Amino acid sequence: MSQKLISLSPDLKRLRDEGYEIEVRSAYALVHHVPYVNVNREIKYGTLVSDLVLSGDVTVNPISNHVMFFCGEHPCDMYGTAIEGIRHQTIDQPLVDYIISNHSFSNKPDTGYANYYDKFIQYIKIILAPAQALDDSVTAQTYRPIESDEASVFQYYDANASRSNIATISSKLEGQKIAIIGLGGTGSYILDLVAKTPVSEIHLFDGDEFLQHNAFRAPGAPTMETLKERKNKSEYFHSIYSNMHKGIHNHSEFLTATNIGNIQFADFVFIAIDEGSTKREIVNTLLTHGKPFIDVGIGVEIVDDSLMGQIRLTTGNHQKYDHIYDRISFSDGVADAYSTNIQIAELNSLNASLAVIQWKKLYGFYNHHSYEFNSIYSTYTGDLINEDRHEN
Numbered sequence: 001m002s003q004k005l006i007s008l009s010p011d012l013k014r015l016r017d018e019g020y021e022i023e024v025r026s027a028y029a030l031v032h033h034v035p036y037v038n039v040n041r042e043i044k045y046g047t048l049v050s051d052l053v054l055s056g057d058v059t060v061n062p063i064s065n066h067v068m069f070f071c072g073e074h075p076c077d078m079y080g081t082a083i084e085g086i087r088h089q090t091i092d093q094p095l096v097d098y099i100i101s102n103h104s105f106s107n108k109p110d111t112g113y114a115n116y117y118d119k120f121i122q123y124i125k126i127i128l129a130p131a132q133a134l135d136d137s138v139t140a141q142t143y144r145p146i147e148s149d150e151a152s153v154f155q156y157y158d159a160n161a162s163r164s165n166i167a168t169i170s171s172k173l174e175g176q177k178i179a180i181i182g183l184g185g186t187g188s189y190i191l192d193l194v195a196k197t198p199v200s201e202i203h204l205f206d207g208d209e210f211l212q213h214n215a216f217r218a219p220g221a222p223t224m225e226t227l228k229e230r231k232n233k234s235e236y237f238h239s240i241y242s243n244m245h246k247g248i249h250n251h252s253e254f255l256t257a258t259n260i261g262n263i264q265f266a267d268f269v270f271i272a273i274d275e276g277s278t279k280r281e282i283v284n285t286l287l288t289h290g291k292p293f294i295d296v297g298i299g300v301e302i303v304d305d306s307l308m309g310q311i312r313l314t315t316g317n318h319q320k321y322d323h324i325y326d327r328i329s330f331s332d333g334v335a336d337a338y339s340t341n342i343q344i345a346e347l348n349s350l351n352a353s354l355a356v357i358q359w360k361k362l363y364g365f366y367n368h369h370s371y372e373f374n375s376i377y378s379t380y381t382g383d384l385i386n387e388d389r390h391e392n
Helices: 003-008 010-017 116-134 159-163 167-173 185-194 224-229 233-241 276-288 345-362
Strands: 021-025 028-037 043-051 067-071 087-096 099-106 177-181 201-205 248-251 268-271 293-303 306-316 370-378 384-391
Touching (some): 003 021, 010 021, 010 116, 043 116, 067 087, 067 116, 185 233, 185 268, 185 293, 185 345, 201 233, 233 248, 268 276, 268 345, 276 306, 293 345, 345 370
Parallel strands (some): 177 201, 177 268, 201 248, 268 293
Antiparallel strands (some): 021 028, 043 067, 067 099, 087 099, 370 384
């Protein structure tokens, strides 16, 4: 299946975006799961096949190419009478990759077909209408998950980027190797968001087990059986997000002075841990090697029988590093705005979202007026304070 050809051809891409089961084999386009009625007034499903006229990797106008092949019984009206108006030939004809056409149809508009979308839709309407007259719930638009090309970092095609026409913008993130240090509440949500981008690799660092309290501040809903397994956090999240993204690597270890060099490969680092001394080692290493990073922090306290919280994200890259030691706390076991251990999922997820938005801004995914290298959100005031700005 050539997803590249579909993506580059607006008419084929529109069919895919609208949920039709389209694939391309050699120079043929196939739309599967098209409902029709047979002579016994049964609803069946067939495949429409059109040969393609191509210019390189893009389809061109098929005005003179109006014949459509069909794999299945000859479609009938709702009473079981063959739709003779479209009959061209009834013959078993091998096409490509063991695909055998049983019939061919001819229904040519006076001006021909302007594109393959119009051609497929015309034939789909003709043979689908009788099936929907018998059962109005049947449809050719299944939105079936589509496997990605082998070269893709995803296990299945990124239909969201295609449907919203942001694939070119998303490509700005391609090739990056991301490290996420700490997979607690905020770190796990960072993974959830980064796994939906086309970065080449995502490396997970955490030596802790995934326990019951973690389930209440992380994305997803693990079963009791999963919690009883007490998997390492990096192994647990690797097992989930590898279902979507191919380039996820788990490192079941805490970073220390002896293995801190294991993150030097990364193009960008998210730091989501509380231990101040460890964080200092990590930050020092990243600064020494000029690695861009975002450090996140969350602090929630009980005040007058309710909660008051703050979240923080601090960014460092080649444009600005001089604020780092003023903004990030490196304390161990000292009560400060970011050392309390209350964690609330919505604050974790908001912290992660702001961090990922900032990362995407740095690489041109989001348009922006300036970079803010330190941000603090307060639940008490509702303010999002952006500091340490750097103008474009």
